Amino acid sequence: MKRKILIVLLLALGFMPSQGNAPGKIKKKKIIVLDAGHGGKDTGALGKKAKEKDIVLSIAIKVGQYIEKNLPDVQVIYTRKTDVFIPLDERAEIANKNNADLFISIHANSNKSNKPVGTETYTMGLHKTQGNLEVAQKENSVIVLEDNYQSKYEGFDPNVAESYIIFSMMQNIFLEQSLNLAANVQNEFKEKALRQDRGVKQAGFLVLWHTTMPSVLVEVGFVSHPEEEKYLLSEPGQDHISSAIYRAIKQYLAELEKQEAELDSGLETLSYSTEKSQAKDSLNLQGDESITFRLQITSSTKKVMPNHPIFKGFNDVFEFYENNTYKYAIGKSTNYDEVKKLQQSVKNDFPGAFIIAFKNNQKVDLKQVLTP
Numbered sequence: 381m382k383r384k385i386l387i388v389l390l391l392a393l394g395f396m397p398s399q400g401n402a403p404g405k406i407k408k409k410k411i412i413v414l415d416a417g418h419g420g421k422d423t424g425a426l427g428k429k430a431k432e433k434d435i436v437l438s439i440a441i442k443v444g445q446y447i448e449k450n451l452p453d454v455q456v457i458y459t460r461k462t463d464v465f466i467p468l469d470e471r472a473e474i475a476n477k478n479n480a481d482l483f484i485s486i487h488a489n490s491n492k493s494n495k496p497v498g499t500e501t502y503t504m505g506l507h508k509t510q511g512n513l514e515v516a517q518k519e520n521s522v523i524v525l526e527d528n529y530q531s532k533y534e535g536f537d538p539n540v541a542e543s544y545i546i547f548s549m550m551q552n553i554f555l556e557q558s559l560n561l562a563a564n565v566q567n568e569f570k571e572k573a574l575r576q577d578r579g580v581k582q583a584g585f586l587v588l589w590h591t592t593m594p595s596v597l598v599e600v601g602f603v604s605h606p607e608e609e610k611y612l613l614s615e616p617g618q619d620h621i622s623s624a625i626y627r628a629i630k631q632y633l634a635e636l637e638k639q640e641a642e643l644d645s646g647l648e649t650l651s652y653s654t655e656k657s658q659a660k661d662s663l664n665l666q667g668d669e670s671i672t673f674r675l676q677i678t679s680s681t682k683k684v685m686p687n688h689p690i691f692k693g694f695n696d697v698f699e700f701y702e703n704n705t706y707k708y709a710i711g712k713s714t715n716y717d718e719v720k721k722l723q724q725s726v727k728n729d730f731p732g733a734f735i736i737a738f739k740n741n742q743k744v745d746l747k748q749v750l751t752p
């Protein structure tokens with residue numbers, strides 16, 4: 381009987397079975413979205429002969445073929461497989477609505493000078509150099525070919541440097557994972573494909589902006605550099621580049637699988653201790669109307685690992701599931717002012733954090749609770 385109540389309580393709190401790969405659990409297929417940049421009326425960068433849109437499409441398809449041949453547990457989704465124009469926001473939307481685990485946008489670079497050469501991989505963030513900003517401006521400027529781009533991108537002007545300040549304020553909970561993947565890609569390019577390594581960088585790319593999973597944008601080389609253009613147009617060149625991206629993905633997924641196995645064992649402890657404390661609460665607080673407050677710091681459509689850097693320094697992270705979203709809170713007190721103090725003390729790390737209230741283990745409207 382007691383156990384039944386506990387299960388009901390846990391369900392009420394929204395604890396969901398995890399989908400990891402621990403023994404006895406059903407293995408969920410990973411979904412990877414491959415995004416060949418540009419297409420149709422948008423050619424992307426132009427070399428003497430090369431069109432970015434064609435090079436990146438054939439590389440994306442080759443990456444997909446490697447995955448489909450060698451990783452049966454991975455499903456590949458392409459944003460385009462033909463020469464068509466697709467708005468940037470739709471590309472992210474394809475990844476989001478398919479609940480993808482990874483989003484990889486593939487592009488080729490160009491420069492006014494024919495000297496720059498090599499590959500670089502970007503994650504979403506604020507640029508640190510003028511050069512990185514210029515790459516993002518170039519890739520983002522394609523939105524002017526889209527209908528209603530001003531309203532669609534909230535007035536964002538891709539060519540005005542000040543527009544990019546918004547990317548300094550966003551909180552990217554997938555940054556760490558995105559950086560790991562980006563590092564894998566650059567490492568493979570350098571070690572196996574023997575490309576010039578221009579490094580892992582950050583800048584405000586609109587195509588990555590609204591993705592809700594780890595995501596990177598890969599610049600596979602410069603079509604403005606005569607030799608690199610030839611390489612990127614050649615079959616062996618495209619094979620080297622795409623197999624390097626494939627191996628980087630494979631390493632990333634192996635690492636992720638390891639983390640998820642750890643997460644599964646970690647979660648069992650979490651549920652167990654929750655169950656125990658609930659048992660105590662339900663005995664002591666039967667019919668109790670007391671309110672507890674917590675501070676919600678972030679939310680995600682994907683489960684966030686307990687060892688995620690965002691939680692570093694907090695040992696009281698609380699997860700609950702609501703409206704198809706995992707939500708994460710810290711702190712717990714029946715005293716509102718205490719949680720208010722906590723909100724103040726973490727406001728640099730979590731400027732958007734807000735206080736939430738629970739009554740009888742159900743989330744309740746904070747305003748209602750605070751109105752006497």
Ligand SMILES: [Zn+2]
Pocket residue numbers: 417418424425432486487488519
């Ligand atoms: Zn591009």
